[in-house]
C-alpha cells in the first residue's frame with residue numbers, strides 16, 4: 001500500500017498565519033505533482049474557502065453526519081487557477097470545506113466515528129497528501145486532527161504570547177501523539193537567522209526532536225494577497241514570502257519522516273485514537 005502523508009497545520013495562538021500557509025503549501029505541493037486534499041478543520045472562522053475562491057458547498061460535518069456523500073462535498077480547485085506551464089501535470093488539488101461546528105471529535109458516537117474513519121480512508125484513496133487546516137489552541141478537536149495526522153506543522157510568530165502558546169502545543173503533542181513528527185514554522189520573521197533563533201529557542205523546551213523546514217518572512221505582499229482573496233503564492237509567486245513558502249514545501253516534501261505508516265497502519269492508529 002502507498003504511504004499517505006497527513007499533515008495538520010496548527011498553532012497555539014490564533015491569527016499567526018496557519019490558514020494562509022496551509023492553502024499556500026497545498027498549492028505548492030500540488031505544483032510539485034502531489035495529489036493534495038486540503039481539509040478545512042477550523043472550527044470557528046473557516047476561511048480557507050475564501051482564499052481558494054470557493055463558495056458554499058457541503059462540509060465535512062455533513063459527511064460525518066451522514067447527510068451527504070464525500071464525493072458531493074469534495075471540491076476540485078481548477079488547475080488553471082494554480083498550475084503553471086513549468087509545473088508537474090501529475091498534481092491535483094481538492095478541497096473539503098470545514099464547519100466541523102460543535103461536533104466534538106473527542107466524544108463522537110460510534111456511528112459518527114465510523115463515518116469519520118471511512119471519510120479519512122476515502123480521502124486517502126485519492127490523495128498523496130491530506131492537509132488539515134486546524135483552529136488555534138488546545139481544543140480537543142484540534143488535538144484530534146493532530147493525532148490523526150501524526151505530523152504537525154506548528155506555526156508561530158515572534159510575539160511572546162504566540163511563542164509561549166506554541167511551546168505548550170508542542171509539549172502537548174509530545175504527550176498525546178505516539179510518535180509525533182513536529183515541524184516548527186516561524187512566520188513573519190525578518191530573515192532566516194531570526195527564524196532559526198526562534199526554532200532553537202522553542203526546541204529547548206521540547207524533549208523530542210523538533211523538525212526544521214524553514215521559515216516564512218514577513219512580507220507586505222501577504223496581506224495584500226489576502227485582501228484580494230488569494231494566497232500570496234498565486235497573487236505574487238516571486239515575492240519573498242512566496243519563495244520561502246516554496247522552499248518550505250520542498251523541504252517538507254523531501255523529508256518524509258521515518259516511520260510514516262502505510263495506509264493500513266495509519267487507519268488502525270486513527271481507529272485506536274477514536275476509541276480511546
Ligand SMILES: Nc1ncnc2c1ncn2[C@@H]1O[C@H](COP(=O)(O)OP(=O)(O)OP(=O)(O)O)[C@@H](O)[C@H]1O
Nearest residue numbers: 014015016017018019020136217218219222223226
Ligand atoms: N508572512 C506573512 N507576512 C505578512 N503578513 C502575514 C504573513 N502570514 C500571515 N500574515 C497575515 O496574518 C493574517 C492572519 O493569517 P491567517 O488567517 O492565515 O491566520 P490563522 O492562524 O489561520 O488565524 P486563525 O487562528 O484565526 O485561524 C493574514 O490575513 C495575513 O494578513
Ligand SMILES: [Mg+2]
Nearest residue numbers: 018019042134
Ligand atoms: Mg485559520
